[in-house]
Amino acid sequence: MTKIGFLACETTVPSSGERRGDAFEHDLMIAALEPAFAEQGLQLHVIDWEAPIEAFDGIALAMLGTAWNYQDKSDQFIAKLDALSASGITVCNAPEVVRWNATKTYLRDLAQRGAHTIPTEWRSDVTTADALAAMERFGCDKMVVKRQVGAGALDQILLSRGDMPPSDWHYGHAAMLQPFLPAIAEEGELSFIFIDGALSHALRKRPAAGDYRIQSLYGGTESMHEPGTAEIEAASAIIAALPFPAPLYARIDMLRAVDGRLTIMEAELIEPYLYPEQGPDLGRRLALAVAKRLSQ
Template sequence: MTNIGFLACKTTLPDTDHAPGGQDAERRGDAFEHDLMIAALEPAFAMHNLQLKVVDWEAPIEAFVGIDLVMLGTAWDYQDKPKAFLAKLEELEARGIIVCNPSSLVRWNATKTYLRELSEAGANTIPTLWREVVTKKGALEALDAFDTDRVVVKRQIGAGALGQELVARGSLPGDDWEFGHPAMLQPFLPAIASEGELSFIFIDGELSHALRKRPAKGDYRIQSLYGGQENVHSPSQDEVEAATAIIAALPFDTPLYARIDMLRMEDGQLAVMEAEMIEPYLYPEQGSELGERLAQAIVKRVSHL
C-alpha cells in the first residue's frame, strides 16, 4: 500500500480529523468542497492500492512519517502564512516525500505576478496594472488606463477572492482609502456575469473536464462562498486549445494538477485569469473521472519507490 497525504487546514478539516488535544476551528463555509474531494478520491485511490490520509499542513513533521507523496489539497489558508507553508513543503521534500505540486512551482504560483511572465511567454492575459500600494488616486489611474467604469482590485498573494474589491467610477472610495496589500488591478469584464468564467481541469497535462462558473445575481464573484453556481461545460476545440496553451507556457515540468480559469475578452478571445496550481478545488462533481485520473497520474509518480 502506498500512502498519499492530502493536505488540509484547520478550517477545512472535519472536527474528527483534528489531532487529539488540538484546537478545533470553525469550518469554512465552503469546507463541503473538501468533503467532496475526499469522497471522489478515496475509492479511486483504493482501486490502485493508494491509501489516502488527510493531514493538517501545520501538523508536526512526525505526522508525515510513512507518507510517500503529498497533495496540497485544501490548505486554503496558506496565503496567510506563505513562508511557513513553503518551509513545510521544502521540509517534506528534503525528507524524500514527493510534493505535488512541488515547492518550486508553489513559490512561483503563489504571487500573481506569474501572470506577467505568462504574458511575456505569449499567453493571452487580462490587462493588468501591478502596484505595491493602491489608493483612490491609483484606482482612478487604472480606470483611466483601461478606459472603463469599473476595475477589480485583487491581492497579489491571495485566493478565493479574499479581500478583493470592485471600484466603480460612480462610487469611488474615500480620499483616505488604501487597499492594504500589494495589488493587481484589472478592468471588470462583463462576460463574468453573462457567459461566466470557464475553468479547465488538467491532470498530468491532459484535460480532465471543464465547467462554467457564474456569480449570484448582483455579485461578480463566482466562488460558492458568495453564491456562485457551477455547471458542466463542453468546451469547443478553440477553448481547449486556449487553455492547453497556458499549460504549455508554464516554465515547469507538467504539474500533477492544474486549474486554468479563463474569461472572454471583449474581442471574443479567452484570456487566462488564473493558473491555479497550489491548492485549487478541482470540482469532482463536474468531473466523474477525476479520482481515477489522479490515481493513475500518482501511480506513475510513485512507481520508482
C-alpha cells in the same frame, strides 16, 4: 498499499470541531479519490499539514489537498513542503511550483511567455488618482482592484468612474488593477482541470444576480461545461506557458475578453478545489497520474 498523504488543515480535517463552511468540498474530494486510489494500490491518508513531521512517516507522495489556511502562514507552509521534500516524500505540486504561484505576479510571467492575459497594472498601493489614471489608460469605466497575494476575492473592490472613493482614499495593499470584463456576469468564469497536463474536465461558475464574484461565499454557482475546441486550446496554451513541466494537477480559471477569446484569470496550482462533481473521472485520472509518478 503505498501511502499517499492528502494535506488538509485544522478546519478541513473531518475530526475538527469547527469545520469551515466549505469543508464539504474536502469530503467530496476524498470520496472521489479514495476508491480510485485503492484500485491502484494507493492508500489515502488525510493529514493536517501542520502535524509534526513524524506524522508523515511512510508517506510516499503528498498532495496539497485542502490546506486552505496556508495564506495566513505561507512561510511556514512552504518550509513544511521543503521539509517533506527533503525527507524523501514526493510533494505535489512541488515547492518551487508553490513559490511561483503564491503571488499573482506569476501572471506577468505568463504574459511574457505569450499567454493571453487581462491587461493589468501592478502597484505597491493604489490611490483614487492612480485608479482614475489607470481607467484612462485602459479606456474603461469599471475596474477591479485586487491583492497581489490573495484568494476568495478577499479585499477585492470594483471601482466605477461615476462613484469613486474620496480623494484621500488608498487601497493599502500591493495591488493589481484590471478593467472589469463584463462577460463574468453573463457567461461566468470557466475552469479547466488538468491532470499531468491532460484536460480532465471543465465547468462554469456564475455569480449570483447583481454580483460579479463567482465564489460560493457570494452566492456563485457551478455547472458542468462541455468545452469547445477553441476553449480547450486556450486553456492548454496556459499549461504550455508554465515555466516548468505540467504539474500533477492544475486548475486554469478563464474569462472571455472583449475580443471574444478566453483569457486567464488565475492558474491555481497550490491547493485548488478540483470539482469532482463535474468530473466523474477525476479520481481515476489522479490515481493513475500518482501511480505513474511513483514508478518513475
